[in-house]
Amino acid sequence: xxxxxxxxxxxxxxxxxxxxxxxxxxxxxxxxxxxxxxxxxxxxxxxxxxxxxxxxxxxxxxxxxxxxxxxxxxxxxxxxxxxxxxxxxxxxxxxxxxxxxxxxxxxxxxxxxxxxxxxxxxxxxxxxxxxxxxxxxxxxxxxxxxxxxxxxxxxxxxxxxxxxxxxxxxxxxxxxxxxxxxxxxxxxxxxxxxxxxxxxxxxxxxxxxxx
Numbered sequence: 001x002x003x004x005x006x007x008x009x010x011x012x013x014x015x016x017x018x019x020x021x022x023x024x025x026x027x028x029x030x031x032x033x034x035x036x037x038x039x040x041x042x043x044x045x046x047x048x049x050x051x052x053x054x055x056x057x058x059x060x061x062x063x064x065x066x067x068x069x070x071x072x073x074x075x076x077x078x079x080x081x082x083x084x085x086x087x088x089x090x091x092x093x094x095x096x097x098x099x100x101x102x103x104x105x106x107x108x109x110x111x112x113x114x115x116x117x118x119x120x121x122x123x124x125x126x127x128x129x130x131x132x133x134x135x136x137x138x139x140x141x142x143x144x145x146x147x148x149x150x151x152x153x154x155x156x157x158x159x160x161x162x163x164x165x166x167x168x169x170x171x172x173x174x175x176x177x178x179x180x181x182x183x184x185x186x187x188x189x190x191x192x193x194x195x196x197x198x199x200x201x202x203x204x205x206x207x208x209x210x211x
Contacts, residue, residue, distance in 0.1 A: 062209035063194060064092065066180030068201050069133040073179040076201060080181050083193045092180040092209075099172050100152035102159070104141040106131075113139040123163055133203070143167065182209050 068076050073091060080089050107113040113130055120128050120141070131140040143159060146152045152169045159167055183194055198204045 062182055062184045063186065063191060063206055064180040064182040064209045065194065065197055065201070065206050066092075066204050067094070067178035068181065068204055069135075070177040070179055071135040072133070072201065073181075076179070076181045076197075079197055079200065080183055080194065083197075084183055084186060084190050087186055087190065088184040090182045090184070092182055093177065094180070095177045099145045099147065100149045100169060101145040101172050102143040102152050102155045102167060102169050103131075103137075104143070104166050105168060106137055106140040108139075110139050113141060117141055120164065125159065125162070125164060145172070180209075184209075 065076065065080065070093070073093075077089060077091060104116065107116060110130075117128055117130060120143075125143070127144065129142050131137045131142055143164075144152070144155045146155065149169070149171070156167045156169050183190070186194060195206045198206055
């Protein structure tokens with residue numbers, strides 16, 4: 001009797017084990033979606049969303065730093081090259097037509113130029129500015145830029161009548177020339193350092209290259 005009891009008990013355990021496997025494990029194994037650890041967290045992404053995500057992760061094809069005075073182009077190109085070794089760096093130059101300007105020649109120091117500019121204001125000459133972005137004319141004082149020589153001469157004569165001395169007039173071929181340093185296909189860390197360079201070139205900005 002004891003042997004028959006043990007056989008029947010073992011048969012019952014085996015039967016219930018088979019039923020559990022058939023209803024839970026086998027059925028779940030036949031359904032790939034059911035095998036996900038957290039199926040409720042799966043999110044289907046459409047083509048438009050995929051394009052948006054890809055676009056957000058893709059670095060800009062070309063960035064440029066500028067405008068920068070033509071005389072500073074070499075320094076700017078070296079600065080970009082130092083952070084972008086192996087990447088493509090190029091210069092884009094923009095030239096404006098020649099202008100005539102009225103000016104006081106460069107002073108020996110910036111302090112002397114600032115002092116002279118203050119004297120001009122006391123003489124009633126408000127529209128003057130220090131030249132800082134062109135190494136050749138740094139610390140000069142600009143008193144006006146004109147499209148023609150005649151207009152520049154009239155301005156110089158007017159200032160002389162008001163007691164301003166030392167005035168000169170000259171053509172500035174390419175005075176409006178500016179350059180933009182372009183960097184192509186840069187990874188994100190390099191792009192971030194590229195943006196920091198604008199602090200070294202007053203007036204310059206970082207933007208996408210024009211089409």
